[in-house]
Structure formats: C-alpha cells, structure tokens
Amino acid sequence: MASSGDSKGEGLVFHPMDQFIVEPLFGAGPVHWYTVTNVTLWMGLSVLALILIMVVGTSKRALVPSRAQSIGELAYGFVHKMVEDVAGKDAVPYFPYIMTLFMFIVLSNFLGLLPMSFTTTSHIAVTAVMAMVVFLSVTIIGFAKNGVGFLSLFWISSAPLALRPALALIEIISYFVRPVSHSIRLAGNMMAGHAVIKVFAAFAGVALISPLSVVAITAMYALETLVSFIQAYVFAILTCVYLKDALHPHH
Amino acid sequence: MATKTDVSMSTCIDSYGSAIGMPQLCTDWASNQIFWLVVTLVAIFFVLSRLALPRISAVISERQGTITNDLAAAENLKSEAVQAEEAYKKALEDARLEASKIIESAKSEIKQELDVAIKKADADIAVKASASEEAIAVIRKDALANVKLVAKDITSELVKVLGGKVDSKSLTSVINAKMKG
Amino acid sequence: MEGDIVQMGAYIGAGLACTGMGGAAVGVGHVVGNFISGALRNPSAAAGQTATMFIGIAFAEALGIFSFLVALLLMFAV
Numbered sequence A: 001m002a003s004s005g006d007s008k009g010e011g012l013v014f015h016p017m018d019q020f021i022v023e024p025l026f027g028a029g030p031v032h033w034y035t036v037t038n039v040t041l042w043m044g045l046s047v048l049a050l051i052l053i054m055v056v057g058t059s060k061r062a063l064v065p066s067r068a069q070s071i072g073e074l075a076y077g078f079v080h081k082m083v084e085d086v087a088g089k090d091a092v093p094y095f096p097y098i099m100t101l102f103m104f105i106v107l108s109n110f111l112g113l114l115p116m117s118f119t120t121t122s123h124i125a126v127t128a129v130m131a132m133v134v135f136l137s138v139t140i141i142g143f144a145k146n147g148v149g150f151l152s153l154f155w156i157s158s159a160p161l162a163l164r165p166a167l168a169l170i171e172i173i174s175y176f177v178r179p180v181s182h183s184i185r186l187a188g189n190m191m192a193g194h195a196v197i198k199v200f201a202a203f204a205g206v207a208l209i210s211p212l213s214v215v216a217i218t219a220m221y222a223l224e225t226l227v228s229f230i231q232a233y234v235f236a237i238l239t240c241v242y243l244k245d246a247l248h249p250h251h
Numbered sequence B: 001m002a003t004k005t006d007v008s009m010s011t012c013i014d015s016y017g018s019a020i021g022m023p024q025l026c027t028d029w030a031s032n033q034i035f036w037l038v039v040t041l042v043a044i045f046f047v048l049s050r051l052a053l054p055r056i057s058a059v060i061s062e063r064q065g066t067i068t069n070d071l072a073a074a075e076n077l078k079s080e081a082v083q084a085e086e087a088y089k090k091a092l093e094d095a096r097l098e099a100s101k102i103i104e105s106a107k108s109e110i111k112q113e114l115d116v117a118i119k120k121a122d123a124d125i126a127v128k129a130s131a132s133e134e135a136i137a138v139i140r141k142d143a144l145a146n147v148k149l150v151a152k153d154i155t156s157e158l159v160k161v162l163g164g165k166v167d168s169k170s171l172t173s174v175i176n177a178k179m180k181g
Numbered sequence C: 001m002e003g004d005i006v007q008m009g010a011y012i013g014a015g016l017a018c019t020g021m022g023g024a025a026v027g028v029g030h031v032v033g034n035f036i037s038g039a040l041r042n043p044s045a046a047a048g049q050t051a052t053m054f055i056g057i058a059f060a061e062a063l064g065i066f067s068f069l070v071a072l073l074l075m076f077a078v
Helices: A038-056 A067-087 A089-112 A124-153 A164-203 A207-247 B027-161 B168-180 C002-017 C019-041 C043-077
Strands: none
Touching: A038 A067, A038 A089, A038 B027, A067 A089, A067 A207, A067 B027, A067 C043, A089 A124, A089 A164, A089 A207, A089 B027, A124 A164, A124 A207, A124 B027, A164 A207, A164 C043, A207 C043, B027 B168, C002 C019, C002 C043, C019 C043
16 A cells, blocks of 8 residues: 555555545645645634534523534533543633533544545644643643642552552553553544545445445444544543543542 | 645655555644644634633523522422412311301201290190180080980970979989989 | 565564454453443443443553554554
8 A cells, every 4th residue: 555656547446545635725735834734624614613513503592402502502511521520620620621622523523524524633643732732731730739749640659668669660651651542542543444434435446345335334434423422532531531630649 | 636746745645646654644744734733722712711611601500590490489389289279178178067067057946946836836736625625525514404404305295295294303303313324 | 675575574563463453342342341231230320430431441442542553654654
C-alpha cells in the first residue's frame, strides 16, 4: 500500500488512507498553518452543528422541550452527571471545558461518518493536542490545588513500604503515558474503522463479492456509529478521571 | 481523489494524489490542523459557556421548579379531596342518625296518640255499655211490670169469664210468687 | 533486494502486532462479561457502575490500540 501508485487504475485498488489526506479547499498548493483546508471545513461544520443543536435548538426555552431542545438538554445532563459522578462535586467548575471536548469529539466523529467526509478526530495531531491540553491542565490544576501534596498521587501510602518506590516508578510511567493512550485511542479507533470500511468498499469492485462487501460495510458502519459515541464518552470520562486525580490525589 | 500532478504540493502525497504512508504521520499538515483545532475549540467553548450552557441550565432548573410546584399543588388538592370525602362521610352519618331519631320520635308519638285514642275509645265504650245496661234494666223492669200487669189482667179476665170473683190482692201475690218461681 | 527484505520484515511484524488486538478483545470481553454477570446478580447497583465499566473497557482497549498503532507504523512509517 505504501507503493500503491503502481497499481493505480487496475483491478482492485486499495487506497484506505486517502480519505485522511489534508488538502486546501481552494486551489492547490502547499498547506501552510493558515491555509483553509478540509480540516477547516469539517471543524467549521462541527461548530455549526453545535450551534444548531445547543443554541438554535434551545432558543425557545420551552418548558416542554422540542426534539432539538431535548437533544441539547440530554447532552448537557449526560456530561454534567458524568463530571459530578466521576470527578466529584468540586469538579463542576470545569464542566464547560469537558463539555467543549465532548461535544467537539462527538460531533466530529458523527460528521466523519458521512460519506465523502473528512474525519478530523482521526488525526493524531488533533487528538494529541487535545490530550496534551488535558494532561497539562490537569497537572497544573493538581499542583495549584494541592501543592507538593499532588506528588502523593505517585506515593501509594496503602502499599507496603518496600514496594512503594517500585510502585511510584510504575505510577509515574503510567501518568506520562496517559496523553499517549488518551490521544491514540481516539485517533486509532476512528482511523481503523474508517480504513476498514474503505477496504471493504474496495472489494465491492469485484461483482461476485460485492453483496458481501455491502453487508460488511453496513455492519461496520453500525459498529462505527457506536464507536463514535463511545470514544467521545471514553475521552470525556477519562478526562474526568484525570481531573479527579488532580483534585483528590490521595488514594 | 482527483489526480494531481503537482508533486511539490506535499511530501505526503504521490503523483497520483494518493497518500504516501499514513497521512496521520505527515508532519507537513500538523500545524494547519493544530491551528484550526485551537480556533474550533475556542469557538465551541465560547458558544457553550456564553450561550448554550447558561440557557440550558436555566431551562432545566425552571422546569425542576415548575415540577416541584405542580407536585406540591397536586399534594394539596389530594389532601383537600380527602378532607372533602371525610366531611361527606360525616354528613352522611349525621343524616342517618337524624333520620333514625326522627323515626324513633314519630313512632313514640304515634304510639302515645294511639294509646290515648284507645283509652278514649275504651271509656266511650264503657259509658255506652253502662247506658245500654241501664236502658236494658229499665226495659226489663218495665217488661216485668208489664208482664205482671198483663198477667193480672189476663188472670182477672179469665177468672171473670169463669165466673169467679177477683180478689185483686191475692191475685197479685200469686202472680208475684209465680213470677219468682 | 535489501529494501524488499526490510519491507517483508515490516509486513510480517505488522501482522504479528495484530495478535495484540486479540488480547484487547479478550480483555474487553472479560470486563463486559464480568460487569454483566455482576449486574444480573444485583441489577440495582449496575446503573451506577456503567461509567466504571467504560473506564475499564478504555484501559483494556488502549493496549490493543497500541498494537494496532505498531502495526500501522510498521506498514507505513518504517
């Protein structure tokens, strides 16, 4: 696949990674940091969807909610309850930040499921920035709220004294792996699902196996719909877990 | 993907417009994505924190308040209904008691009136009976006297016819003796 | 010739790395299975623990994702 250029236009052609290419929206040319690309388009669409659901949908402030308003209220209640249950009552001030991450990821994932669309969350550059933001802010919050006491997160006082240094090493490593797994999980899930759908779609070029291919694409699409939501949920809930560690570092 | 011949466009796209390797690992595009991601996240954050979240939380708390009020009102109405039912039951009980009392008093009144009437009737009957008896006694006496007279007359006539002489005094005594006998 | 051997090794390695995803599948299945058997024993406590289950799934799945990443890196980046 790395050298798929040779097989262009003959028989079965697999280009499962082409859907992730970033390209300028207007004309051709190099992609600078300010270039308006398909990344801009699909992120802008996610902002538009957010405004439609959360602002336009709730503009009536109805006591008995309409469909759009119930979606907005459902999302609000869902994330609010998650923050309260997982991170604790004193994490509620951080609720808008977690809501921002959750809404962006869930909307990008679902927009990415549209045919011919570009999945912004399938790029490690995007998810890594979000994961690093979470990691850095959680670490800063931890030190700001608890001072040096935040380091007791790594010093497990309930373990035997002899084991504590080894456990502290493991805890520190797992702490620094957090942003890696946090970002790779989301990007990997999105990329894998979309690439698998594309591979199945390429098999549809053979008439004999195309019905099977269509069935497989349908099944994968259903799974991807589920995964789109679950990964956004997992990203948000892990953010809550990290936030809880920062607010209450004592085991 | 449309075929692009501009090879200099990016190091991550081959001359056919296909990706070389993983597009995710192409560092040429990272700055673009990061820039637009930051713009998007800031936009979403401001839309949420300035517009959406305060509005939704206000709507939810308002609804919560309305529900609580409605529930309290329903509770009040329910207790009122219970009270009304109790009052109705009490009124029914009272009415029943009153009715039985009225029936009782009417019964005793009727009985008294009946007793009085019976007594009066008894007295009337007694008076009438005694008057009748008196009348009967008078009639009997008269009858007796008449019988005596008739007997005397007949006897004296008979005696006269037979050519006797009537001794009025002895005749009366005989008749009296016969009558008694 | 040498490059072909390197590429062959990379592809074989990518295939081998995919076995790690099977481990993740076993792990996720274990987490969910145990959650459901616990939830059937005490359904009233299940609702509060759904978040914990998803956290467990996320941790189990993360390692599978790592192996997937290794496979992708071997195929495309090496």
